[in-house]
Amino acid sequence: MARDKEQTKEKIIAAVEQLLAREGFSALGVNALAREAGVDKVLIYRYFDGMPGLLRSYGESANFWPTLNEVVGGDIENLKGKGIGAVVSEVLVNFSRALRKRPLTQEIMAWELVEQNELTAILSELREEWAKKLFATFATEAASTDLDLPAVTALFGAAINYLVIRGRSTPFFNLIEIDNDSGWQRLEAMIHLLCQRSFVSLEP
Numbered sequence: 001m002a003r004d005k006e007q008t009k010e011k012i013i014a015a016v017e018q019l020l021a022r023e024g025f026s027a028l029g030v031n032a033l034a035r036e037a038g039v040d041k042v043l044i045y046r047y048f049d050g051m052p053g054l055l056r057s058y059g060e061s062a063n064f065w066p067t068l069n070e071v072v073g074g075d076i077e078n079l080k081g082k083g084i085g086a087v088v089s090e091v092l093v094n095f096s097r098a099l100r101k102r103p104l105t106q107e108i109m110a111w112e113l114v115e116q117n118e119l120t121a122i123l124s125e126l127r128e129e130w131a132k133k134l135f136a137t138f139a140t141e142a143a144s145t146d147l148d149l150p151a152v153t154a155l156f157g158a159a160i161n162y163l164v165i166r167g168r169s170t171p172f173f174n175l176i177e178i179d180n181d182s183g184w185q186r187l188e189a190m191i192h193l194l195c196q197r198s199f200v201s202l203e204p
Contacts, residue, residue: 009047009057011037016058021104025111025119028055055119059126064105066098068134076137084141085199088153089192091134096160096184096191103168110165145199152198156191163187 015036019027030051034041048054058064071094072079079087099105112120135142135150142149167178177183 005047008037008039008043012039012044012047012054013058013061016054017063017104020108025115025117028119052118052122055122056126059123064102064108064123065127065130066095066102068130068137070098071095071134072137080138080141083199084138084145085195087138087141088149088156088199089195092153092156092160092191092195093188095157096164096188099160099164100167100184106165106168109161110168147198 012033015033016028019032019036028051030041030044033054034044044050044054048057062070069076071091073090073094079090082090108120108123112123131150163173163178166173171177171179176186178187
């Protein structure tokens with residue numbers, strides 16, 4: 001019974017993604033989602049307490065946003081042992097790779113820049129919660145530097161977000177190919193180098 005419940009929840013969450021990809025936020029509604037998932041709409045209220053809960057569940061899914069394990073490369077303790085510069089650069093590079101693998105997430109992020117609605121508000125809140133967890137995971141390492149780590153990573157993160165979104169429709173930015181792996185390898189190399197130089201005197 002519990003397994004059936006989880007499978008049904010997964011079907012409903014998948015329906016959110018399918019409708020978003022095909023028709024956008026305006027198509028999201030209890031009736032449309034129930035039809036897409038092939039379930040009774042009462043289950044959306046029973047399992048998610050309605051649309052806000054369902055949208056939050058979608059935002060928390062690995063299909064939408066990278067997991068913490070994904071951005072730390074699967075081995076937190078190993079990464080912590082490399083020092084704060086390596087932590088920052090590897091997390092940023094892994095984040096950029098994860099984001100590039102999620103075309104629907106890119107669409108939603110681009111859409112957020114021009115429209116605010118219930119979904120964008122929930123997803124924005126979830127990303128801030130995700131960032132808090134990430135910083136808490138590396139609190140000890142962060143304490144080893146006098147740099148404003150949230151500000152540093154905000155600058156890098158904003159650049160990554162912009163270039164990933166821009167790469168959907170524009171092949172070049174500042175002579176760098178941002179729509180293929182070759183260009184991103186150059187960007188990743190610079191992320192590593194800049195972090196190494198920024199934190200070099202603060203490494204343990």
